[in-house]
Each structure stands twice: as structure tokens, then as C-alpha cells.
Amino acid sequence: MSAFSIIEDFRVKTNQAFLDKAAVLEPVLNRRTIKPKYMVSVEEDQYGEAVVRKTAEMWELSSMHFRKGNKVVFDFGDHQVGYVSFTAEALGSHFDAPAYIRLKFAEVPAELMEDSDAYDGWLSKSWIQEDVLHLDILPYTEKLPRRYAFRYMQIEILDTSPKYSLKLSNIICNYASAVEMSSIEPLGSEDEMLNDIDRISIKTLMDCMQKVFEDGPKRDRRLWLGDFRLQARVNYVTFKNFDMVKRCLYLFAGMTFHDGRMGACFFHEPDLQVDDTYLMDYALFFCPVLWDYYEASGDEETLQELYPQAVGQINICIETMLDENHIVIDQGETFWCFLDWGEGLNKQAGAQAVLIYAIRYGIRLARALGDYERVQQLEKQMDILKKAAVETFWNEELGMFVSGNERQVSWATQVWMILARVFNEEKSRELILHTQQMNPEISMVTPYMYHHYVDALIQCKEEEKALAEMKRYWGGMIKDGADTFWEVYNPCNKQESPYGCAMVNSYCHAWSCTPAYLLRKFYKGNEKFKELFRSVDDR
Numbered sequence: 001m002s003a004f005s006i007i008e009d010f011r012v013k014t015n016q017a018f019l020d021k022a023a024v025l026e027p028v029l030n031r032r033t034i035k036p037k038y039m040v041s042v043e044e045d046q047y048g049e050a051v052v053r054k055t056a057e058m059w060e061l062s063s064m065h066f067r068k069g070n071k072v073v074f075d076f077g078d079h080q081v082g083y084v085s086f087t088a089e090a091l092g093s094h095f096d097a098p099a100y101i102r103l104k105f106a107e108v109p110a111e112l113m114e115d116s117d118a119y120d121g122w123l124s125k126s127w128i129q130e131d132v133l134h135l136d137i138l139p140y141t142e143k144l145p146r147r148y149a150f151r152y153m154q155i156e157i158l159d160t161s162p163k164y165s166l167k168l169s170n171i172i173c174n175y176a177s178a179v180e181m182s183s184i185e186p187l188g189s190e191d192e193m194l195n196d197i198d199r200i201s202i203k204t205l206m207d208c209m210q211k212v213f214e215d216g217p218k219r220d221r222r223l224w225l226g227d228f229r230l231q232a233r234v235n236y237v238t239f240k241n242f243d244m245v246k247r248c249l250y251l252f253a254g255m256t257f258h259d260g261r262m263g264a265c266f267f268h269e270p271d272l273q274v275d276d277t278y279l280m281d282y283a284l285f286f287c288p289v290l291w292d293y294y295e296a297s298g299d300e301e302t303l304q305e306l307y308p309q310a311v312g313q314i315n316i317c318i319e320t321m322l323d324e325n326h327i328v329i330d331q332g333e334t335f336w337c338f339l340d341w342g343e344g345l346n347k348q349a350g351a352q353a354v355l356i357y358a359i360r361y362g363i364r365l366a367r368a369l370g371d372y373e374r375v376q377q378l379e380k381q382m383d384i385l386k387k388a389a390v391e392t393f394w395n396e397e398l399g400m401f402v403s404g405n406e407r408q409v410s411w412a413t414q415v416w417m418i419l420a421r422v423f424n425e426e427k428s429r430e431l432i433l434h435t436q437q438m439n440p441e442i443s444m445v446t447p448y449m450y451h452h453y454v455d456a457l458i459q460c461k462e463e464e465k466a467l468a469e470m471k472r473y474w475g476g477m478i479k480d481g482a483d484t485f486w487e488v489y490n491p492c493n494k495q496e497s498p499y500g501c502a503m504v505n506s507y508c509h510a511w512s513c514t515p516a517y518l519l520r521k522f523y524k525g526n527e528k529f530k531e532l533f534r535s536v537d538d539r
């Protein structure tokens with residue numbers, strides 16, 4: 001199902017002072033020169049999986065000559081985000097025709113086996129990272145103007161001429177990120193799998209931290225509120241780059257829909273623009289993002305300035321999105337609330353739960369500012385919404401919450417009702433265990449939703465199970481070759497894509513970086529999990 005929103009005559013409300021604050025906080029990116037590690041071949045095995053084999057060392061490149069039909073794949077050894085350059089020379093009697101080459105950049109090897117002409121998804125094909133170049137004069141150092149996200153770079157020689165062959169050298173990626181990973185202390189677990197999961201999570205976040213918290217450096221390369229909330233949480237236990245969070249908060253607050261609703265997504269280039277997409281859950285997340293930021297940074301000025309807009313998102317939902325029974329009105333198949341990319345997922349009950357969840361943070365914000373009238377009002381609203389949620393969505397017979405007219409049972413609905421604390425801890429625990437047992441057909445397909453599931457398990461004091469699920473899911477991605485964590489991962493369907501074709505899936509996606517947060521916040525330093533971590537003396 002294609003999911004986007006286009007508003008003709010889109011009107012925005014701008015707070016220039018906020019946008020100016022955000023502009024001043026634009027980071028200067030750190031740059032590093034990265035060279036490929038070696039050359040490889042990528043071929044399909046009998047199961048259709050990509051198999052990578054090392055074919056040559058980089059020093060061997062100086063004696064290689066490439067002609068029409070030749071392909072060479074450079075492996076940079078890890079995921080990179082940056083600007084690539086290389087030098088091409090002609091060897092032979094005369095350089096009598098331009099060199100004609102095709103470049104392909106891939107985050108995972110499977111992308112190199114795909115034929116972009118066969119792409120039939122609903123997102124723009126322009127996200128596929130390939131380019132065709134004519135090199136008119138050789139020797140020449142090509143500095144590719146586009147930023148790529150990749151580990152593998154393939155150069156295919158479409159043509160030279162019978163009179164010359166190509167020699168390639170100086171292949172370089174100028175890596176860019178707003179942060180440095182070397183500043184982060186390793187997790188230090190006895191369990192190597194957890195160390196890997198943590199390290200890859202942090203690498204994923206680092207590659208997404210550019211001029212804003214990008215959702216993915218391959219695609220969409222922009223700031224989404226839902227992704228931002230999770231990225232900021234991981235950032236507080238790792239890079240601690242408060243300025244970038246502050247910048248992104250002020251961007252969302254600095255330009256909204258004309259009626260004050262916050263956009264789901266923000267474009268920071270070529271100029272600052274809020275997207276004409278409103279997602280109820282994402283807008284509500286402005287409350288937890290602001291609270292988390294205040295809690296981590298102690299920046300009261302920002303809290304004060306942005307508080308009205310944060311609680312404003314709650315008010316807008318209460319005033320415009322509920323029916324007379326205090327239930328969120330289901331907007332069906334339109335792109336109105338996200339939750340997850342699962343096919344056919346009904347969002348109604350989940351949206352109700354996110355509203356309750358956001359109110360909890362609204363209360364914290366109001367308390368921190370001494371706005372007790374608002375605290376009371378929000379507490380009252382929360383009780384009404386919880387009661388309505390149980391009355392409308394709880395199905396005693398099934399022992400689970402249902403959603404929408406079709407009374408659909410999904411994982412997302414249960415998880416969000418738990419995170420909303422609609423039930424007490426014991427009943428929530430029963431619910432999550434029962435959900436595991438029943439395994440509803442409408443499952444979870446993104447690391448984003450899996451994060452909330454693991455978070456719900458932790459909230460129900462099922463930390464061992466949470467850890468096991470984290471290892472199974474994120475560990476599964478590692479076993480499947482992840483250098484950075486992916487946008488979509490369905491262990492039962494590796495070709496799963498919300499976009500109708502996996503070629504535009506992103507394989508370094510910010511919302512999948514949360515294990516570093518969960519591990520560092522809930523497990524490290526926790527007595528119960530002491531044996532998972534090496535003591536300081538052992539290091």
C-alpha cells in the first residue's frame with residue numbers, strides 16, 4: 001500500500017526566531033578519508049542469497065586494466081557515508097573515445113545483484129544509488145558530487161574503445177558524520193553478541209547523524225519525528241550531542257502546519273520546510289522528545305520555550321481526533337498514524353495508546369514547570385482515555401486488545417497499550433506473555449516496532465525475555481550480514497519492503513539503533529545483570 005500525504009495549498013506557521021536558533025546549531029561535520037579494504041565478487045548462490053568473495057588485494061589494482069564488460073567491486077570493509085573520488089587513466093595507443101562507466105553503491109551485497117530497470121515500487125526510483133558517467137578527458141580525477149551510503153562500490157565499464165583500456169586508482173571515500181565513535185566507551189559485556197549489537201547500533205546512529213538526525217543516509221536522508229525520538233535516546237547514552245537534539249526540536253517547533261499541528265517530517269535542504277505529512281503518533285512524540293532532552297541536558301530555557309507546543313499537540317488530538325466516547329476516530333487506510341509498516345495493520349487502538357503515552361510525558365513537562373492546573377487537566381484526560389480504551393478495545397475472551405471495526409488483533413496494539421500503562425504491571429505482564437503465546441497474525445516488521453516490544457517487555461519486568469528477543473532479532477540481522485541495522489527486517493521474509501520493492505529499503509536506519517540505549521540504560525549497572533558485564537577491574 002502506498003502511504004503518503006500531499007496537501008494542495010499547504011499553509012504553514014513559522015516561528016522565525018526558533019528556526020534561527022536551529023540554524024545556529026547546524027553542526028560542522030567531521031571528515032575522514034577511508035580507502036577500500038580489497039576487491040570482491042558478489043554472486044548469487046543456489047538460494048538466491050548474495051555471496052561475497054575476496055578476489056584481490058588493493059595493491060593489485062595498479063596492474064589491472066579494465067575494458068568493456070568488466071566489473072570491479074571495492075569493499076570498504078564497513079558501512080560508509082560520504083563523498084567518493086577516484087582517478088581513471090587510459091592505457092593503450094590512443095584515448096579516442098570517452099570512457100563510459102556505471103557506478104553502483106550498495107549498503108548490502110544483495111543490492112549489487114538487483115536490476116534497477118525492474119524496480120516497480122511506489123517510492124521514487126531515484127533513491128537507488130547508481131550513476132552513469134562519461135569521462136571525456138583522461139587522466140581525470142572524478143569527485144562524485146552526490147553523498148552515498150554504502151559498503152560496496154561497483155564500477156562497470158560500459159565502454160572504452162579498442163584502442164585503450166582503463167586503469168583505476170586513488171579510490172577514496174571522504175566519510176562524514178557530526179560525531180566520532182572513538183569517544184564512546186565499549187559496552188564491556190561478557191556476551192560478545194551483545195557487544196556487537198551495541199557497537200553496530202552506535203555505528204548506525206553515527207552514520208545517521210549528519211546535519212540533522214537523518215532517518216537513513218541512503219533514504220530518506222531527513223528528519224522524522226518518530227525516528228528522532230529514538231535516536232535522541234540513544235544519543236544521550238552515547239554521543240551526548242545535545243546541540244543536535246536541540247536543533248531538531250527547534251526545527252519542528254519553528255515550522256508547523258498552519259493550525260499548529262507538528263509535521264511528521266522535516267526537510268532541512270535546500271531550505272527549511274516542514275513536510276505536508278501529519279502523523280498523529282509522531283506529532284505526539286514531541287512531548288517525550290522534549291522531556292527526554294530536558295532530563296538529559298537540564299536545559300530549562302528550551303523546556304519553557306517549547307512546552308506550549310508540546311502540550312499543544314495533545315490538545316489538538318483531544319479536540320479534533322476523538323469521538324464522543326473519547327475514542328480516537330479511525331482514519332482507515334490513509335497515512336494518519338504510523339505505528340509500524342505491517343500490511344493491513346489497523347491503527348485505531350494503537351493511536352489511542354500513543355495519546356495516553358504522550359499525556360504521561362505532558363504531565364511530566366507540566367510538573368517540571370510548575371503548571372499544576374495543566375497537570376490536573378492532563379491527569380483527568382488520561383484517566384478518561386484509559387477507561388474508554390479498555391471499554392472499547394479490550395476483549396476479555398481473547399485476552400487481548402482489538403482495533404478498528406474489524407476488531408483486529410495485532411502485536412502493535414498490545415505493545416502500545418502496555419507502554420501506555422492502561423493496565424497495571426501484573427496485568428500488562430500477563431498480556432505480553434499471552435501475546436507471545438498467541439502470536440497475532442498482524443506481526444511486527446520494523447526494528448522500530450520491535451524496539452517498542454522489547455521496551456514493553458522491560459516495562460513488564462521481563463528483562464531476560466527482552467534480552468533474548470533483542471538477541472534473536474538484532475542478532476539475526478548480524479547473522480544475516482548487517483554492518484549497520486536495517487529499516488525493515490522480517491526474519492521470515494527477507495524481501496519484505498513497505499515500498500513494494502526492497503531495492504529502496506534502507507540498510508542503515510536510525511530507528512533500529514535502540515539496543516545501545518536499552519542495554520546501557522536498563523542492563524548495564526543493573527545488579528541483576530551484573531554477570532553480563534565485565535567489572536571495571538577486569539578491563
Ligand code: RAM
Pocket residue numbers: 215216220224226227338487511
Ligand atoms: C519511512 C522512513 C522513516 C519513517 C517513516 C514513517 O519513510 O522509514 O524512517 O519514520 O517512513
